[in-house]
Amino acid sequence: MGAVPRRSRVYALILATLTALGLALTFPERGAWTDERVVTAVILFGMILLAEFFDIPFAGAFAFGVSVGAALALAAGLELGAFHGALVVMLAHLAESLYARRNPFRATVNIANYGLSTITSAMVYQLVANPHDSPLGGLRNMAAVILAALVFIAVNTGSLTVIVAPVLGTTPQVMWRQNFGGIVVELITLPALGSLVPVLIDETPYALSILVLPLIGPHFAVKAMRQVQEETRVAMEGLADALERRDPYTYQHSMRVTDYVRAMLDEMPHVSYDASEAIVAAARIHDLGKLGIPDLALRKPGPLTPDERSAIQEHPAIGAEIVGRLEMYQACAGIVRHHHERWDGTGYPDGLRGEEIPLGARVIAVADSFDAMTSDRAYRRAMSEAAALAELRRQSERQFDPQVVAAFERALASPVSSTEARLSTAHAR
Numbered sequence: 277m278g279a280v281p282r283r284s285r286v287y288a289l290i291l292a293t294l295t296a297l298g299l300a301l302t303f304p305e306r307g308a309w310t311d312e313r314v315v316t317a318v319i320l321f322g323m324i325l326l327a328e329f330f331d332i333p334f335a336g337a338f339a340f341g342v343s344v345g346a347a348l349a350l351a352a353g354l355e356l357g358a359f360h361g362a363l364v365v366m367l368a369h370l371a372e373s374l375y376a377r378r379n380p381f382r383a384t385v386n387i388a389n390y391g392l393s394t395i396t397s398a399m400v401y402q403l404v405a406n407p408h409d410s411p412l413g414g415l416r417n418m419a420a421v422i423l424a425a426l427v428f429i430a431v432n433t434g435s436l437t438v439i440v441a442p443v444l445g446t447t448p449q450v451m452w453r454q455n456f457g458g459i460v461v462e463l464i465t466l467p468a469l470g471s472l473v474p475v476l477i478d479e480t481p482y483a484l485s486i487l488v489l490p491l492i493g494p495h496f497a498v499k500a501m502r503q504v505q506e507e508t509r510v511a512m513e514g515l516a517d518a519l520e521r522r523d524p525y526t527y528q529h530s531m532r533v534t535d536y537v538r539a540m541l542d543e544m545p546h547v548s549y550d551a552s553e554a555i556v557a558a559a560r561i562h563d564l565g566k567l568g569i570p571d572l573a574l575r576k577p578g579p580l581t582p583d584e585r586s587a588i589q590e591h592p593a594i595g596a597e598i599v600g601r602l603e604m605y606q607a608c609a610g611i612v613r614h615h616h617e618r619w620d621g622t623g624y625p626d627g628l629r630g631e632e633i634p635l636g637a638r639v640i641a642v643a644d645s646f647d648a649m650t651s652d653r654a655y656r657r658a659m660s661e662a663a664a665l666a667e668l669r670r671q672s673e674r675q676f677d678p679q680v681v682a683a684f685e686r687a688l689a690s691p692v693s694s695t696e697a698r699l700s701t702a703h704a705r
Contacts, residue, residue, distance in 0.1 A: 519566055
């Protein structure tokens with residue numbers, strides 16, 4: 277997508293937000309601006325700012341994430357009304373963007389998007405709820421909170437997908453589908469926290485202080501969890517690299533396979549974000565099971581004996597057993613186990629055929645074979661890329677999934693600025 281279409285979408289979002297702000301002025305105020313209400317606005321501003329500073333997530337990584345800040349934005353609209361609630365939310369995001377020195381494009385999108393989401397959800401709540409009760413004061417108001425949360429999520433994610441999806445080379449529908457897990461988490465958390473804040477404020481605005489630790493706590497918990505996951509990933513990939521160093525012919529093989537896998541997944545937008553990440557992670561350690569194979573068999577320059585071939589064919593199952601013991605790699609275990617299955621059912625270890633083979637395993641099989649063919653080995657010289665690609669085509673529908681082979685061909689033909697540049701440097705690492 278070019279710069280002008282992208283700017284036009286941002287301008288449309290800004291115009292929609294300003295129009296909604298003007299419309300919000302026509303809605304009745306929820307109460308007089310007493311000192312207590314001013315304190316409430318200041319505290320909500322500070323809490324939203326705090327949530328954005330600490331980037332506190334409710335769930336894992338998504339193209340657009342889930343944060344406490346979204347629930348606080350909904351709460352600001354419920355408590356302060358559509359107009360003033362949106363002003364507090366937008367000012368908090370402006371302050372955070374200035375402090376973090378965010379890209380103006382991203383900052384503008386965030387500010388306008390959160391403002392529009394707050395305004396629309398607050399107006400829906402005001403239209404449906406009984407103004408004399410709290411958000412938890414009866415079934416009607418509880419239903420109004422849920423409806424407001426749905427509107428907030430729809431506007432928030434809808435605006436982002438329309439603007440961001442073309443930049444990422446996908447469609448809003450695909451991007452929304454890929455992030456469905458995060459949307460479900462928002463649907464659960466927004467009504468709960470969004471309705472709790474006004475109830476606390478009804479007691480005293482200072483009661484919000486009891487939420488500070490619950491807001492900050494998840495940040496440190498998630499940070500510690502991610503550190504453990506990162507250290508585990510580094511250890512596993514380091515082990516895979518150490519294994520490949522035993523044989524100069526396979527050194528950095530898994531890195532090159534991972535590059536090819538990423539390139540293919542770029543050509544397969546229907547694959548969800550989570551599935552893509554699992555496939556890439558599996559590619560990086562797909563040969564870890566060779567730890568259990570003697571060097572003599574792995575590096576033998578001549579034909580293998582039946583026993584040696586049988587031993588080598590055990591490495592996918594061994595690798596799956598190793599990675600399957602780690603929670604962060606459990607989604608990879610099946611992919612690792614089946615990356616030597618064949619489309620016609622004559623592969624190993626389980627003789628799966630066609631779409632019985634996990635998609636990730638089918639993707640890795642193509643990348644693995646292409647890199648093997650285009651690399652020198654102890655028993656033969658490397659083939660040219662053209663000859664290797666011709667062999668992939670010849671084995672399509674026999675050894676390989678034809679759709680995956682087609683995706684690999686598209687990846688090779690992609691512009692140099694993206695996929696081809698990455699592939700052309702794979703062997704130079």
